[in-house]
Amino acid sequence: EAGVTQSPTHLIKTRGQQxxxxxxxxxxxxxxxxxxxxxxxxxxxxxxxxxxxxRNRGNFPPRFSGRQFPNYSSELNVNALELEDSALYLCxxxxxxxxxxxxxxxxxxxxxxx
Amino acid sequence: xxxxxxSPQNLTAQEGEFITINCSYSVGISALHWLQQHPGGGIVSLxxxxxxxxxxxxxxxxxxxxxxxxxxxxxxxxxxDSAVYICxxxxxxxxxxxxxxxxxxxxx
Numbered sequence: 001e002a003g004v005t006q007s008p009t010h011l012i013k014t015r016g017q018q019x020x021x022x023x024x025x026x027x028x029x030x031x032x033x034x035x036x037x038x039x040x041x042x043x044x045x046x047x048x049x050x051x052x053x054x055r056n057r058g059n060f061p062p063r064f065s066g067r068q069f070p071n072y073s074s075e076l077n078v079n080a081l082e083l084e085d086s087a088l089y090l091c092x093x094x095x096x097x098x099x100x101x102x103x104x105x106x107x108x109x110x111x112x113x114x
Numbered sequence: 115x116x117x118x119x120x121s122p123q124n125l126t127a128q129e130g131e132f133i134t135i136n137c138s139y140s141v142g143i144s145a146l147h148w149l150q151q152h153p154g155g156g157i158v159s160l161x162x163x164x165x166x167x168x169x170x171x172x173x174x175x176x177x178x179x180x181x182x183x184x185x186x187x188x189x190x191x192x193x194x195d196s197a198v199y200i201c202x203x204x205x206x207x208x209x210x211x212x213x214x215x216x217x218x219x220x221x222x
Contacts, residue, residue: 033208037155042215043200048208056207088155100145100164103210105157 002026004093004106012112013081021076021109025093031055032074033094033103034066038087046089049074050096081113117141120201120213127220133188135216137201140182147210148175148186149200157200160186191220 005024013019025032034046045058049068057064063079072093078085088108094101119138127133137146148160161168161175163184168175172191177184188195201213 031208033210035210043202043210043212045209045211050208056209058209090155090157092157100162100204102159102162103147104159105149107154107156110155 004091004104006089006091006106006109008109009107010110010112012114014114015081015083017081019078019081019085019111021078021089021091021111022073023076023091023093023106024073025091026104029093029095029104030072031094031096031101032068032072033092034074034076035090035092036060036087037090037108038084041087043090047076078111083113086111086113116214117211118201118203118213120199120216122216123214124217125219127191127218129192129220129222131191131220133191133195133218133220135186135199135201135218137184137186137213138182139184139201139203139211141203141211142205143203144206145204146177146184147202147204148184149202151198151200151215153197160199188218193220193222196220 007022031050037043048056066076068074090108091106092103121136145164150158163177172189174187198215200215202210
């Protein structure tokens, strides 16, 4: 069974541009979570989607947004990129809404903003 | 004060040693997760606990809900166990609050 996949692996953008990151969950998983791991800051929760709806978002500005498609894959969009957006962006998926469902993580997309 | 505290921050062990990593949290939780992150960045979920104890191979995780504390134990440690171990606590809203991680290095 395929795990969580993310694309691209690496992404280089310049300040002010927009970045789009993609995530495909494990088959049968309806929840997708996005996390940011900036250098020296640790992992932080960004967004949670389930059944196509945004269920919760972390303490990030509105220029971080996303969506979940009918096939449960998800996109994370970051507008007006800033240097401090450089980070590893991790996606995870789980079965359904229950907070006690195990999360399965993808390999991440490393975003570099120049 | 961080809502999730891990100790130690760094840990060096000799192959074969018994290792303990601790996690304390200050918020109400639905579940606690132990994650492993290798240098490439990929994260593997090791355990998810809401009570008691779980064992998988040489790894054991325990949680004390009353004391808001969890431990991850590695028996007979091996150099391939070298990684960053991250404790994360989950609430009912899908978010996880992460500890800063414990960097483990096991020397042969």
